[in-house]
Amino acid sequence: MVMPIPSLLCSLQILLIITLISQTIAVLVYDKINNSHYICDQSNNKANYTTNSTYHKNLNTLLTTLTSNTDINYGFYNFSFGENNDKVYSIGLCRGDLLPSDCRTCLNGSRENLTTVCPNQREAIFWSENERCMLRYSNRLILGVMEDAPYFFSNNLNDSSDVVLSNEVVTSLLNDLTSRAVKGDSRIKYAAGSLPGPTPEVIYGLVQCTPDLSQTECNSCLSENLQQIPSCCNGKIGGRVVRPSCNMRFETSFLFYQPRASPPRSSPANTTGSNTKPCYC
């Protein structure tokens, strides 16, 4: 049966209102002191757990297991623990340039901070300073699910009037990094590199997806980020757009990642990591 236009519009309106309401409930918090971002009750499932419940214990076990795992050396952690309604799923992702030990330290710190700021939500997500790592947990399956919301962006406040930064150069760098990152494997989907700016400055960029995404999903997540760059960061000397499934950043004034080859990956070493030379091949 074909729905008459007015009632279709009406349904759409209701849908929109519901979306708006649910968007206002779960709030993404920027913690200025610790310089981190987090959100409790990420998908509004509004299900709290009680202290010392099975869920609580499973969560503690899971996060302890995750952050004490020393076998993983590629910065992506995917663990679950428990049964039925008390099953907890988690994902840990470190920025592709972090050493395994720094990655573990970051996730461990995130675990402490996240469980402090979100004391009894069944679902939460935490981004540490400069997105060095991200920690998520939930009572629903989050692995292999592309999530582009919630997202945040920020820019380096200095405008680039003295730099004459061209959006085209930024876009072309980030575009190219995206096409490299999506080709990563199920352990890491990351690329960082640089391009010469219009002035002597070099533009540094970094893009990353959680490696459980398919190439197509990773590409579509990063494309959404790229589309945000003009509105968030036009004329700025730096900026970033961050989502649960992917993130993207550029800076003109400084090298913000470790220009070292990242952990195991399928592509040849020469094209990985970053170059201080104006080449991102």
Ligand SMILES: *[C@@H]1O[C@H](CO)[C@@H](O)[C@H](O)[C@H]1NC(C)=O
């Ligand atoms: C869940 O916990 C949060 C924070 O502790 C609280 O603000 C909220 O009211 C709780 N929600 C329910 C449904 O109990």
Ligand SMILES: *[C@@H]1O[C@H](CO)[C@@H](O)[C@H](O)[C@H]1NC(C)=O
């Ligand atoms: C939870 O368990 C701990 C350790 O067994 C105990 O010290 C604490 O009082 C319990 N808290 C609640 C709210 O039951």
Ligand SMILES: *[C@@H]1O[C@H](CO)[C@@H](O)[C@H](O)[C@H]1NC(C)=O
């Ligand atoms: C994690 O942090 C806790 C407390 O901050 C500390 O006791 C523990 O040793 C840390 N674990 C790792 C693996 O770094």
Ligand SMILES: *[C@@H]1O[C@H](CO)[C@@H](O)[C@H](O)[C@H]1NC(C)=O
């Ligand atoms: C956790 O919070 C402390 C401040 O209490 C901060 O120093 C630390 O960097 C935070 N860790 C992470 C991973 O965000």
Ligand SMILES: *[C@@H]1O[C@H](CO)[C@@H](O)[C@H](O)[C@H]1NC(C)=O
């Ligand atoms: C920073 O992290 C610490 C340690 O987890 C936490 O107690 C505090 O609430 C966080 N936020 C601020 C604004 O200090």
Ligand SMILES: *[C@@H]1O[C@H](CO)[C@@H](O)[C@H](O)[C@H]1NC(C)=O
């Ligand atoms: C902005 O530019 C000023 C002057 O060049 C510099 O001192 C400051 O560190 C810059 N701020 C940022 C956030 O880059």
Ligand SMILES: *[C@@H]1O[C@H](CO)[C@@H](O)[C@H](O)[C@H]1NC(C)=O
């Ligand atoms: C996630 O963990 C499951 C269960 O251990 C494993 O089968 C799967 O290969 C992992 N997926 C990724 C992308 O790491």
Ligand SMILES: *[C@@H]1O[C@H](CO)[C@@H](O)[C@H](O)[C@H]1NC(C)=O
């Ligand atoms: C990396 O590439 C450069 C220039 O393309 C080449 O000179 C160099 O030998 C390569 N290094 C390795 C380890 O393949």
